Amino acid sequence: xxxxxxTLEAEYQGDDIxxxxxxxxxxxxxxxxxxxxxxxVMLDRATAERLxxxxxxxxxxxxxxxxxxxxxTQ
Numbered sequence: 001x002x003x004x005x006x007t008l009e010a011e012y013q014g015d016d017i018x019x020x021x022x023x024x025x026x027x028x029x030x031x032x033x034x035x036x037x038x039x040x041v042m043l044d045r046a047t048a049e050r051l052x053x054x055x056x057x058x059x060x061x062x063x064x065x066x067x068x069x070x071x072x073t074q
Contacts, residue, residue, distance in 0.1 A: 008037070009033065010031035010037070010039045011031060012031055013030070015029075024044065024045070026042070028040050028041070056070075
């Protein structure tokens with residue numbers, strides 16, 4: 001089966017995550033692409049936890065003025 005996916009750059013604009021349901025926990029995160037195209041990222045609890053973990057790992061790579069101001073304990 002052939003995939004016709006293409007890459008789209010989008011950025012987070014600082015909006016809140018829209019909560020769709022609290023049980024089960026479901027939400028929608030909006031990103032905005034170059035030509036004001038809105039990309040909606042659907043989140044459930046497991047996906048949100050994985051995203052949070054990935055963001056913390058990313059921030060931990062910062063140096064100098066971008067050094068993290070939190071500690072990671074394992």
